[in-house]
Amino acid sequence: MFRLIYRQLLYEPMRMGLTVIAIAAVVAVILILEGFNEGIIEQLRYAVTDRDADLIVTQAGVSNMIATRSSLRQFSRRDVEAIEGVAVAHPLTGIPVIYEQGGLRTPIFLWIFDERGGPREFVAGNNIQNPRDIVIDHSLAKKYALQVGDPLVVSDFEFRVSGIANAAAAFFTSFAFASYDDLIDFYFESDIAGDISTLPLVSFLLVKLEPGVDRSVVAEGIEAGVNDADVFFPEVLAEQDAELGRTFFGPIMQLLISVGYLIGVLVTAIIMFAAVNVRRHEFGVLKALGFSHLFLSASVVVEALVYALAAIPIGIALASLVSQLIEVLMPLYLILPTEAGPVLRTATACIVFAVVGALVPIRLIRRVDPSVVFRS
Amino acid sequence: MWQWTFKNMFSTPLGLASSIAAAGCAFSLVMFFEAVFAGEAEQIVAYVEHADADIWVMQRGVSNMHMSTSYLSDWKATQIADVPGVASAEPILYLNSVVEAGGKQWFSYVVGLDVPGATAGPWAMVAGKVEPGIGEAVVPDVLARMSDVGLGDKIRITDQNFEIVGLSDGTFSIANPVFFITKTDLEDIMTSLDITSFVLVKAEPGVNPTDLVDRIESNVEKVHALPAKQFVINDRQMALQMGAETIALMTVIGGALAVLLVAFTIYSQITRQRRELAIAKALGVTNRTLYLTVAVQACVITLASVVFATGFTLIAIPLTNAFLPQVTLLLMPISVVRIGLVGVLVAVAASIIPARQIARVDPLSAFQA
Numbered sequence: 001m002f003r004l005i006y007r008q009l010l011y012e013p014m015r016m017g018l019t020v021i022a023i024a025a026v027v028a029v030i031l032i033l034e035g036f037n038e039g040i041i042e043q044l045r046y047a048v049t050d051r052d053a054d055l056i057v058t059q060a061g062v063s064n065m066i067a068t069r070s071s072l073r074q075f076s077r078r079d080v081e082a083i084e085g086v087a088v089a090h091p092l093t094g095i096p097v098i099y100e101q102g103g104l105r106t107p108i109f110l111w112i113f114d115e116r117g118g119p120r121e122f123v124a125g126n127n128i129q130n131p132r133d134i135v136i137d138h139s140l141a142k143k144y145a146l147q148v149g150d151p152l153v154v155s156d157f158e159f160r161v162s163g164i165a166n167a168a169a170a171f172f173t174s175f176a177f178a179s180y181d182d183l184i185d186f187y188f189e190s191d192i193a194g195d196i197s198t199l200p201l202v203s204f205l206l207v208k209l210e211p212g213v214d215r216s217v218v219a220e221g222i223e224a225g226v227n228d229a230d231v232f233f234p235e236v237l238a239e240q241d242a243e244l245g246r247t248f249f250g251p252i253m254q255l256l257i258s259v260g261y262l263i264g265v266l267v268t269a270i271i272m273f274a275a276v277n278v279r280r281h282e283f284g285v286l287k288a289l290g291f292s293h294l295f296l297s298a299s300v301v302v303e304a305l306v307y308a309l310a311a312i313p314i315g316i317a318l319a320s321l322v323s324q325l326i327e328v329l330m331p332l333y334l335i336l337p338t339e340a341g342p343v344l345r346t347a348t349a350c351i352v353f354a355v356v357g358a359l360v361p362i363r364l365i366r367r368v369d370p371s372v373v374f375r376s
Numbered sequence: 377m378w379q380w381t382f383k384n385m386f387s388t389p390l391g392l393a394s395s396i397a398a399a400g401c402a403f404s405l406v407m408f409f410e411a412v413f414a415g416e417a418e419q420i421v422a423y424v425e426h427a428d429a430d431i432w433v434m435q436r437g438v439s440n441m442h443m444s445t446s447y448l449s450d451w452k453a454t455q456i457a458d459v460p461g462v463a464s465a466e467p468i469l470y471l472n473s474v475v476e477a478g479g480k481q482w483f484s485y486v487v488g489l490d491v492p493g494a495t496a497g498p499w500a501m502v503a504g505k506v507e508p509g510i511g512e513a514v515v516p517d518v519l520a521r522m523s524d525v526g527l528g529d530k531i532r533i534t535d536q537n538f539e540i541v542g543l544s545d546g547t548f549s550i551a552n553p554v555f556f557i558t559k560t561d562l563e564d565i566m567t568s569l570d571i572t573s574f575v576l577v578k579a580e581p582g583v584n585p586t587d588l589v590d591r592i593e594s595n596v597e598k599v600h601a602l603p604a605k606q607f608v609i610n611d612r613q614m615a616l617q618m619g620a621e622t623i624a625l626m627t628v629i630g631g632a633l634a635v636l637l638v639a640f641t642i643y644s645q646i647t648r649q650r651r652e653l654a655i656a657k658a659l660g661v662t663n664r665t666l667y668l669t670v671a672v673q674a675c676v677i678t679l680a681s682v683v684f685a686t687g688f689t690l691i692a693i694p695l696t697n698a699f700l701p702q703v704t705l706l707l708m709p710i711s712v713v714r715i716g717l718v719g720v721l722v723a724v725a726a727s728i729i730p731a732r733q734i735a736r737v738d739p740l741s742a743f744q745a
Contacts, residue, residue, distance in 0.1 A: 018643060021636065025632070029630075061532065069471055071567045071568070098614070105610070107442075200568070255700065260405065263402055263405065266397050266401055270397075332621065333622075
């Protein structure tokens with residue numbers, strides 16, 4: 001049987017190539033969708049872990065960092081730093097704002113930081129050094145063709161782009177980073193409230209611990225000693241944001257991935273249907289020579305499996321290539337098409353839909369009359 | 377020649393149907409993406425669209441509600457109410473936050489209402505009270521069902537619990553289910569006193585909202601006023617712009633897949649018809665005519681795929697909405713037109729490989745055994 005399949009595959013290399021590419025394209029589409037989903041979740045995790053803290057303090061009852069508002073009391077920092085084992089507590093404030101230029105509006109998440117919590121990697125320029133400096137994510141810079149030194153007006157307040165950060169985005173939103181001095185000016189200039197203390201000044205505290213202390217012990221100390229605040233290990237907070245992302249995007253992505261699987265079954269079905277249809281005469285010869293229907297059906301299924309097995313690595317490579325291209329063109333997105341879970345899931349699905357797809361033309365083989373071979 | 381083309385195309389109806397279905401699914405993938413964004417964009421503007429205001433007033437430099445931050449001092453709401461031509465000015469406080477209901481977390485709009493109010497609360501109710509009191513909340517009915525909570529149960533916003541006293545209709549989307557609590561409670565959560573996010577203005581009868589916008593901006597310092605229609609347009613544009621890149625991305629991916637599938641189908645047919653094509657060439661049919669027949673086949677299959685995709689999506693949308701109520705899908709005619717145009721490009725691209733194959737067919741092969 002394997003010799004028959006081998007010969008068949010080599011008989012028309014162009015056709016085999018196209019077939020494998022078509023299945024590989026389906027695998028790639030599914031992997032890109034899966035990678036898109038994984039990337040969204042991973043960006044949410046990075047958004048927390050990139051803030052570089054041993055512990056993160058939030059407003060009591062707030063258990064997420066992204067997509068939520070946390071507001072700590074003015075004296076929280078002093079109270080946290082008074083806990084034994086805490087070296088320093090850096091303030092961090094998050095404010096969602098809309099950037100508008102040329103009629104195009106984009107939500108950005110503005111992080112206000114002092115020493116910690118700022119951008120990690122730079123594509124161009126520097127970190128904040130002067131008043132009104134702002135660091136923006138690469139995706140925002142690309143979208144609006146912004147460069148280092150350009151003005152950036154948010155809510156009527158003019159910043160100057162001092163640096164362009166890499167991989168500083170999550171939740172389809174680019175991040176920007178500014179200083180506390182500018183936050184105060186931003187509030188005053190906007191004339192938004194008489195008493196500035198009523199506005200969000202500190203959302204989170206990024207706690208750095210003294211060397212050798214136990215994180216859990218310090219966390220318990222903060223919980224017990226600081227009112228109106230909760231404390232988290234960064235990885236726990238990151239996982240809670242990831243879970244929120246799953247609730248938010250999960251149903252949509254699962255829906256689209258399901259459509260991807262449906263395409264997979266249909267594609268394999270048309271490929272195998274076309275392959276069998278074209279070779280009806282040959283199947284007639286084989287039947288006339290005494291090959292059973294079961295044998296021929298099995299050979300079609302094995303052939304489909306060979307296509308699938310050849311297509312899986314090509315699909316993975318194609319998905320990686322396309323993902324990298326997308327990330328270059330649209331740096332807002334992180335696509336992770338080669339994560340073990342999705343790859344395994346997709347590869348298994350590919351094998352399953354190869355078998356399911358191969359079952360469609362088996363009816364054709366059953367109907368082939370061996371006498372057809374004597375007619376032409 | 378044309379008769380032969382169509383006869384051949386329909387000679388294997390099951391194969392043709394599979395091809396159309398597969399390419400149609402690739403287009404459906406794009407349509408689903410567009411439907412998700414269009415549906416969510418509609419739901420994102422549901423609150424601002426239904427709020428009974430003629431004008432929205434906000435912080436200067438802000439021009440929409442979704443994912444924005446706007447702060448105004450409370451006294452500005454009083455100043456706005458005093459502007460000639462203003463019938464009423466109702467302040468709301470607004471917060472994007474995570475709300476916990478029935479053990480699940482939801483990214484939400486929380487609207488703090490100045491109670492009693494007339495313009496800013498829920499516009500349709502399934503059960504319970506329209507206006508929450510202190511410690512009470514009105515929650516979207518869909519969310520309540522998905523979280524398995526009801527009237528009298530509790531939801532949690534930051535560290536405060538609220539009793540559900542009303543279930544509102546039309547206020548749910550996955551991007552922003554709208555929760556209503558009192559402004560006092562929200563101020564407490566935000567630890568922000570005497571501020572407001574937006575002021576919803578009703579104009580006196582006969583007053584032109586556009587004129588009133590100018591009057592508000594000149595009488596009250598550092599505010600931005602917008603007619604309600606423009607405010608809705610801004611929010612919708614924002615939501616659609618957020619999805620535009622993703623939709624473009626999926627269109628390219630889905631389109632590329634469709635090109636491959638249509639090309640594969642035609643390639644298979646031509647492989648099968650190689651001898652007949654050689655005969656046609658030997659009888660004097662030009663390459664140009666044969667290319668044209670391939671292009672027509674590609675167009676027919678592609679356009680049939682677009683029709684299939686539209687039908688499939690139209691059937692799938694209500695089913696999806698029934699099984700996944702958290703996803704709002706909306707197929708816009710413009711999406712179908714756009715995908716139809718992409719389909720034409722797909723058909724042209726899909727014709728290239730089979731056309732090259734035809735060019736290589738040797739007419740002499742018709743006379744070989």
